[in-house]
Amino acid sequence: MRRWLAAWSLAAVLAANAAHAADGPLSVCLDEDRPPLSVHHKGKADSGFDVLLAQAIAERIGRPLKIQWFESKLDEDSSPQLEANALLSDGRCSLVGGYALTTDSLVKPGMKTARLPDFTGATREDRRRRVALGExxxxxxxxxxxxxxxxxxKAKGRKIADIGDLAGLRLAIESGSLGDAILMTFDKGRLIDGITHLVPGRDDLLGALASGDYDATLIDLGRFDAHRAAHPDTAITASGYYYPIGANRGYVGLASDPALIDAVNKALxxxxxxxKIxxxxxxxxxxxxxxxxxxxLGDVWMKIIQR
Structure with missing residues (x-):
């Protein structure tokens, strides 16, 4: 009888916890400085595409929204994939938004633990400890x-239908970027003589382009949107050309909570x-x-090399 009561009590507790999780806030981790996807600055209202979408999804599944803001800073011991996994595995959120859906970003991590990125509310201990990673x-x-x-x-109005149409232009690109790999390897290096490499974080790529120092660059579309929003009178313009290899973005959660992903997919x-999206x-x-x-998206580097 006592064993039965103990088992019933444990089942009741587990059921209560599950019900609380289903009715509690939908916690979504978002990068605090990735305009126009997500922006969080002290003293200003939160904004961005992923903020609006997360609000709509939370409303659609009948749960209040809680955003856990984090700051992504890459170092030799971290990556966007490991940061997202650490946040989820530590219970800081149930979903990470704006996640690039690539084969590499979704494979089981080779590391068993990772450090958390800086996040709102983090303590000194949070910044030191490592988190066991999930799938x-x-x-x-x-x-x-x-x-x-x-x-x-100086290149405004230039028709760009392919990377080859950049021949003859003064090109600027950030060293080590995806755009760098694309331009440097195009047609066995045909564009190399026209490329100037800038240092990420030190040189202002889009500022140099706007001032007329260079004629063109290849960057993520969202980054151009962010620049245009911050500089409405900018002299740089969109060519309308999109490189044919790109990544979808979605949410990522832990494999241990498939019901949440099903609910999010239904709402999406x-x-x-x-x-509405x-x-x-x-x-x-x-x-x-x-x-x-x-x-x-599969192996993006092989796709670039084979083009």
Missing amino acids: LTPSQPYVYSPMTVVLGP TELAAEG AEFGRQAGLTYLPPREPVI
């Missing part, structure tokens, strides 16, 4: 994020069908492109 599982994608050619004032399907993009100043195949 990630993605939602369906909700936006496509490609690379785009951006033109300086409904919001997309109603045109595209509207959130317009409200946030994002050049919204719907997801496309492949849903999960």
